[in-house]
Amino acid sequence: MAxxxxxxxxxxxxxxxxxxxxxxxxxxxxxVEGKSGLPGMFxxxxxxxxxxxxxxxxxxxxxxxxxxxxxxxxxxxLEYLQDHGLSRISRRLVSSGALDVVATAAPGIKDILLLGxxxxxxxxxxxxxxxxxxxAAGHAITFLQSxxxxxxxxxxxxxxxxxxxxxxxxxxxxxxxxxxxxIPEETxxxxxxxxxxxxxxxxxxGLGPIVVNGVYPALVGLDADPVAAAEAAGVSxxxxxxxxxxxxxxxxxxxxxxxxxQVGRLESALPLPQLRLPFQFTTDIGPAELETxxxxxxxxIESLSGLPA
Amino acid sequence: xxxxxxVAGLVSERSIVVCCxxxxxxxxxxxxxxxLEGAxxxxxxxxxxxxxxxxxxxxxxxxxxxxxxxxxDGNWPGELWAMMLDTKSTFDDLVxxxxxxxxxxxxxxxNRFYRNISGALSGTQEYMAMExxxxxxxxxxxxLVVVDTPPTRHxxxxxxxxRRLSRFLDHRLFRLLMAPSRGFVRAVNVAAQTFLRTVSxxxxxxxxxxxxxxxxxxxxxxxxFRQRAARVNELLAAPETAFVLVASPRRDTVEExxxxxxxxxxxxxxxxxxxxxxxxxxxxRRVTDQAAAATAARAETLAGxxxxxxxxxxxxxxxxxxxxxxxxAGLADAVAPAPxxxxxxxxxxxxxxxxxxxIAAHVFGRSA
Numbered sequence: 001m002a003x004x005x006x007x008x009x010x011x012x013x014x015x016x017x018x019x020x021x022x023x024x025x026x027x028x029x030x031x032v033e034g035k036s037g038l039p040g041m042f043x044x045x046x047x048x049x050x051x052x053x054x055x056x057x058x059x060x061x062x063x064x065x066x067x068x069x070x071x072x073x074x075x076x077x078l079e080y081l082q083d084h085g086l087s088r089i090s091r092r093l094v095s096s097g098a099l100d101v102v103a104t105a106a107p108g109i110k111d112i113l114l115l116g117x118x119x120x121x122x123x124x125x126x127x128x129x130x131x132x133x134x135x136a137a138g139h140a141i142t143f144l145q146s147x148x149x150x151x152x153x154x155x156x157x158x159x160x161x162x163x164x165x166x167x168x169x170x171x172x173x174x175x176x177x178x179x180x181x182x183i184p185e186e187t188x189x190x191x192x193x194x195x196x197x198x199x200x201x202x203x204x205x206g207l208g209p210i211v212v213n214g215v216y217p218a219l220v221g222l223d224a225d226p227v228a229a230a231e232a233a234g235v236s237x238x239x240x241x242x243x244x245x246x247x248x249x250x251x252x253x254x255x256x257x258x259x260x261x262q263v264g265r266l267e268s269a270l271p272l273p274q275l276r277l278p279f280q281f282t283t284d285i286g287p288a289e290l291e292t293x294x295x296x297x298x299x300x301i302e303s304l305s306g307l308p309a
Numbered sequence: 310x311x312x313x314x315x316v317a318g319l320v321s322e323r324s325i326v327v328c329c330x331x332x333x334x335x336x337x338x339x340x341x342x343x344x345l346e347g348a349x350x351x352x353x354x355x356x357x358x359x360x361x362x363x364x365x366x367x368x369x370x371x372x373x374x375x376x377x378x379x380x381x382d383g384n385w386p387g388e389l390w391a392m393m394l395d396t397k398s399t400f401d402d403l404v405x406x407x408x409x410x411x412x413x414x415x416x417x418x419x420n421r422f423y424r425n426i427s428g429a430l431s432g433t434q435e436y437m438a439m440e441x442x443x444x445x446x447x448x449x450x451x452x453l454v455v456v457d458t459p460p461t462r463h464x465x466x467x468x469x470x471x472r473r474l475s476r477f478l479d480h481r482l483f484r485l486l487m488a489p490s491r492g493f494v495r496a497v498n499v500a501a502q503t504f505l506r507t508v509s510x511x512x513x514x515x516x517x518x519x520x521x522x523x524x525x526x527x528x529x530x531x532x533x534f535r536q537r538a539a540r541v542n543e544l545l546a547a548p549e550t551a552f553v554l555v556a557s558p559r560r561d562t563v564e565e566x567x568x569x570x571x572x573x574x575x576x577x578x579x580x581x582x583x584x585x586x587x588x589x590x591x592x593x594r595r596v597t598d599q600a601a602a603a604t605a606a607r608a609e610t611l612a613g614x615x616x617x618x619x620x621x622x623x624x625x626x627x628x629x630x631x632x633x634x635x636x637x638a639g640l641a642d643a644v645a646p647a648p649x650x651x652x653x654x655x656x657x658x659x660x661x662x663x664x665x666x667x668i669a670a671h672v673f674g675r676s677a
Contacts, residue, residue, distance in 0.1 A: 282628060283560045
């Protein structure tokens with residue numbers, strides 16, 4: 001999952017994971033940027049390096065588990081060195097801060113350690129689907145480009161082999177796809193288009209449908225005159241209420257108009273199918289909102305493929 | 310309220326304004342609006358941006374900018390200049406400034422390991438933004454320097470980046486390796502050799518050679534860097550500097566804003582103003598969860614009618630506004646007595662001076 005800051009990338013990662021679980025796929029969400037709002041969306045405490053179950057499957061709805069864990073470059077390096085018979089030096093390498101030196105000597109090494117770990121999880125079949133909540137926009141490209149840039153710097157050894165394996169995973173469109181997240185506003189749309197082309201050209205990764213988050217749902221009556229509408233419904237309005245209803249409707253109409261324009265622009269600039277998620281009228285995404293979003297995503301996917309449920 | 314306690318007071322009186330906050334909250338736009346106001350109040354102002362959105366850049370004449378300030382023409386009594394932060398050239402200048410000889414400077418700049426530092430060492434971009442700020446403040450005649458911080462989760466890394474960089478340049482293991490600059494492998498102790506061999510095994514020998522050459526070339530410059538870093542931190546904590554926290558009302562960004570305020574406080578810096586962008590409008594005087602629920606209930610009983618749609622819409626916005634105000638009240642308390650400015654969702658993205666004026670009207674409390 002990739003997207004600019006503020007577009008709801010983590011929310012959409014959670015939504016995709018829950019939607020996959022509702023379709024019976026066991027799902028693992030991997031976080032690489034430290035603390036995020038993810039666990040709160042499942043009413044769960046903070047995440048750690050060990051896997052936790054965010055929502056348990058096996059209920060009457062036939063859903064599978066959503067699990068999650070975090071990955072850090074330091075921990076991945078430790079694990080990597082231990083797996084490669086270098087455990088004697090590994091703790092010192094990490095605790096002395098030497099990883100910073102090594103990472104500077106070979107940029108992208110932290111990224112490759114993270115991606116290498118994800119590849120290992122995929123190979124081990126830990127879940128039917130792994131959702132990687134990637135670093136924000138610009139960083140996502142550098143992040144996914146790391147195997148290729150590293151192949152130039154490090155020409156031999158295990159890191160080189162690791163980079164090759166990760167590159168193979170990224171280029172295999174059946175195993176791995178990037179889902180871009182954006183919102184229907186000008187700057188995020190521009191950035192999504194740019195990121196999409198960079199990812200295709202420079203990383204060679206396959207792009208899934210683009211998720212447009214925060215789209216105002218359609219609503220009947222926004223153009224109506226409240227006084228006439230009240231008469232039609234046979235009720236009366238409280239004093240001042242007509243003004244509030246009109247102001248709110250006008251605001252929504254102007255936002256919707258802007259959104260339509262941006263969605264259209266995205267459509268013509270980027271030949272990717274769009275999955276639109278409804279704006280949630282709250283500041284906090286919790287389990288209830290997540291469920292709504294996951295079901296909405298499944299509906300969108302269904303209408304995209306044109307297949308019955 | 311005196312002038313000193315408003316955002317307008319900050320841009321009229323302070324010499325440095327730093328905008329910080331998480332990504333996607335409108336930090337760059339806010340920095341541009343503050344700088345423009347400085348120029349409007351007759352000051353010679355420069356804004357240092359990290360990554361301005363292209364249309365905003367075009368609108369204020371930022372297109373094709375380099376690492377040095379360019380003047381933006383406009384009808385204001387002061388001057389408005391703008392520049393992009395070029396992390397690498399800022400770092401290069403710093404190295405050249407501290408190098409013992411031009412030859413030492415050249416040797417460092419040519420080193421492959423050095424060329425990776427600005428891209429790979431975390432906090433470097435943030436630190437260079439602060440370094441640039443210091444340079445603009447000390448070595449030019451700008452009266453007001455407004456700086457935008459990078460949009461990372463680690464946006465406040467600049468607070469300890471100097472320390473981190475010193476530690477990095479001072480790395481004990483590498484000092485051991487460097488000590489005898491000829492035939493180092495023979496001369497260093499066993500532990501360092503084992504370390505070196507392990508690193509070579511993982512990333513290859515060339516990489517290690519580059520690193521060693523870098524640390525050798527850097528020898529003797531750490532102290533200059535450390536002193537400079539200390540002066541930058543002093544300037545950040547000085548009364549002429551103001552930190553403006555930029556946020557949006559979503560819960561996660563509000564939480565991050567709390568975290569930023571806390572970290573700044575630990576560093577001895579108080580937030581001088583809070584700007585909250587993208588606040589949903591309110592359509593009635595009282596916005597509470599109960600009022601929103603009452604409107605929603607009315608929408609429910611009228612479901613299927615046009616009036617029901619109108620109530621549904623009002624209820625939606627009342628619900629979100631009530632939540633936002635709850636989060637923001639807590640944040641305003643956390644930064645008190647700093648002034649708080651709420652900028653509502655605008656009709657469109659900001660991509661020209663008129664859009665900036667609309668924000669300025671909210672930030673500086675005047676009608677657009």
